[in-house]
Amino acid sequence: MASNLQRELQRFPRTGRFLRGRLRSAMADQEMQVVEELIESEHKLAGGEPIARRGAECSSSTILVEGFAIRVIERRGHAHIVGLQVPGDFVDLPAFALKRLDHDILALGEAKIGRVSHARIRQVIDRQPHLARLLWFATLLDAAIHREWILKLEDLNAAQRVAHVFCEICRRLDMVGLGGPNGFSLPLTQAQLASMCGTTAVHMSRALRRLRDETGATFRHGKLQCPDPAALAQFCEFDPSYLYGPGELQLPGGDYED
Amino acid sequence: MASNLQRELQRFPRTGRFLRGRLRSAMADQEMQVVEELIESEHKLAGGEPIARRGAECSSSTILVEGFAIRVIERRGHAHIVGLQVPGDFVDLPAFALKRLDHDILALGEAKIGRVSHARIRQVIDRQPHLARLLWFATLLDAAIHREWILKLEDLNAAQRVAHVFCEICRRLDMVGLGGPNGFSLPLTQAQLASMCGTTAVHMSRALRRLRDETGATFRHGKLQCPDPAALAQFCEFDPSYLYGPGELQLPGGDYED
């Protein structure tokens, strides 16, 4: 499994994580090749640099190769985080069909991205309907994650919400082969965590202390240490099925044709 | 404009509202025809009846012809509403690419739906790339609405949240030609409104009273009376651009090819 990942990353260094753990198993070798060749250029970004801007008419999209990105909506001068992307995510594929984005996408910490012109995506979509459906699927995953965030905000308290964020990122990193044994690096400040959880920085500090006391998970300086992931998951009643990884909602491997 | 709508509804009685006010202007006449012919059967549903079920392997999708639908996620026995659909919405198009849904879709009040087999959608997508992109666009609209709901839950208080729901539905109904002069019917209970706003039924009752006092908008027995939409919009700082209707984020009419 892990060696499979290594092999794929060697062949597809920029897109080897795309849909990994989800429908990558339904991709033909030729399709992986095509996706890899979509990337026209690679860039390194520093934390906070924009990947895509609200309202800009864009002619290219971006895949996140390394690092994280956040989706941000401005309101009354305050930036609100409404989404978080991990390596392998085709972060502004929506811009291809929407033409203009309703929000900003920013690098979170240092990141490496690949750019793809919309003209090339168009070609691929017109000629390879199966691959087109996979790209569509990728954007629908983001929508499913959005729905879970809505649920999280409707249903959980601050401590549970941040636990949910940790559980989700942990699972998503796992799926793309970046899961660590007991924690991972996530370069967010408490104020940013608060923004994602619909609370204040001060209250987030208290929520994190409660998490520490009750589950043993510590978040300091952008690093999560989580000795007992099961306790964390139980704390926020985390059910990962919305991520469409192996399990309940996924169809038997490769069976995407019907 | 209104007569244009009447004409289209006469020719396309089931799908004449699909993408209306958004990219319908970029649809060729032939494409509208194809979409209309996708519908294989029509059904009437009573309030609460399921349109699609979480986890079910589905071979057809649904377009909402009349009435409303809600997206629901169950948790600890409680149903949480994470989305609301209006006539013209292709409510479970995501099921086509996802194969199984992560949530339930239920009729809200009496509704009329049209069923489309996935096999037919597949045919259309494989043969008509432009139409495929429009269908993709439609699912991305839902994602944009989800993001706005996240923002709403992060940023607004209970009274503003419910005002936001009203503003959004008002605008969406307008776009599909169902806008009333000063209000509309929306068969929700206060408990359901509360669920969408991440609060309790009791608190929703108070929030609605506050809304009544401060904006003049009254919601009673599933009907919104809104003598001053501008006041309501200002109350929750509603910015409709995320709906991709005419305005900021929409490209000049019909200019979807590039």
Add this chain to the structure above:
DNA sequence: CGTTCCCTTGAGTAGTTTCAATACTTGTGG
């Protein structure tokens, strides 16, 4: 005409925000 569901109101409690003060961390330049 009564049952049921929905809405409203009150009072006490829990959770969250705000403001303010203090400490820790990191990077910069002396």
Add this chain to the structure above:
DNA sequence: CCACAAGTATTGAAACTACTCAAGGGAACG
């Protein structure tokens, strides 16, 4: 290497918002 500044994190106390529990009123349906 230290001093300093800026950003980040923690804590306390008071104010506020929202939740829970409970009771009563109203509309709709059979």
